[in-house]
């Protein structure tokens with residue numbers, strides 16, 4: 095059997111980093127972890143090939159080669175998915191589809207031959223055994239959660255790592271919280287399931303063996319969902335491993351805000367090699383936090399929490415939302431002031447979106463406020479429900495927020511705030527490696543940001559300020575300048 099694994103194309107989004115990747119000659123952020131895990135579950139005897147449409151073209155001859163096409167996708171890849179399905183249909187190759195988009199919106203994809211939904215560790219073996227017996231059916235689902243201690247190592251041999259900036263791995267699934275707008279608990283449950291320490295180390299070792307060096311992203315929904323196991327088992331093992339291997343990777347991940355209350359945990363993460371953490375901060379407006387059930391963010395000084403994390407040696411990237419029912423008309427100025435003060439340079443601010451089957455989606459349906467399915471991209475102005483706030487006010491307020499936050503003056507000012515608040519790892523983590531692509535990124539940034547683009551004054555001011563005030567942070571200064579360029583390009587499209 096010949097299996098072609100296809101990863102559909104992402105549109106240009108905040109997290110695509112498309113404009114930033116050009117500075118380091120990479121085509122996409124990371125290879126598709128889900129499909130590579132599926133490849134490892136498929137029978138060993140099958141021929142397998144991967145086409146990630148974010149780094150290469152999908153040719154008709156690829157489709158003709160295959161007996162079965164496997165597609166995995168998120169909501170944001172919907173347009174490309176539809177295109178791939180149409181091409182498979184015209185060529186007559188059978189499709190197996192799974193992943194978050196198909197699991198939450200399967201009604202839209204009736205033409206797919208086999209819908210293998212929920213967690214593939216459970217549903218895919220059922221499909222494969224039926225296929226072998228000639229009894230495969232259209233629809234596979236489960237209400238069980240997989241024991242990820244048995245999840246195989248992704249089949250890295252299908253990947254050309256030179257095309258990617260980073261590699262994704264996973265230690266846990268699920269989140270103990272239950273925010274109204276989030277589909278994580280729906281897809282992965284509320285009890286965090288974790289891999290064992292040997293498994294994590296084996297996965298790191300498998301990435302190391304490919305020759306890849308650089309950024310590794312733990313894609314966990316909430317990395318600190320099980321703090322005890324992290325502190326007692328996982329992080330000590332990663333600290334030892336990374337030391338033994340002479341610091342081949344830096345790590346980033348996602349975590350909830352109460353990470354700020356656990357200094358010991360942050361210190362261990364930094365010693366293990368973590369340097370960036372994404373936190374869903376959402377809004378400084380208490381009533382809106384109450385509305386969306388984000389209780390962990392309530393009754394705390396959020397700015398203080400962000401600073402605690404930055405002081406420990408972790409850069410905070412933040413998610414922010416406007417458009418809650420409880421948002422007052424002043425929310426736009428409040429968000430701008432709050433984000434500027436926090437020093438969160440990478441601030442992904444979007445309009446609230448109702449993802450299929452979430453609690454928010456169900457509530458809005460009951461209130462007859464749903465307008466259409468979401469695009470999965472909350473920065474594209476395509477609000478999919480009737481907001482409480484006047485629509486025009488919401489859109490113009492949102493445009494004001496993004497045009498202010500990413501204007502060079504404000505963006506570079508925020509980067510400097512971050513650098514003042516941030517404590518570099520220092521003795522906690524030795525072994526930082528300067529990698530060759532840092533040079534090319536630096537020289538390109540000099541040409542593009544320091545000569546060609548209008549922001550050149552702010553770019554040079556940041557670089558000189560960093561050299562004299564925080565010389566150890568020069569890599570961050572260049573990296574964040576490049577990120578800012580990407581974010582401006584993305585948000586500019588929303589403003590045109």
Ligand code: SF4
Pocket residue numbers: 269270271272273276277278279315316350374
């Ligand atoms: S904390 Fe984050 S991952 Fe967990 S439910 Fe809330 S938004 Fe989702």
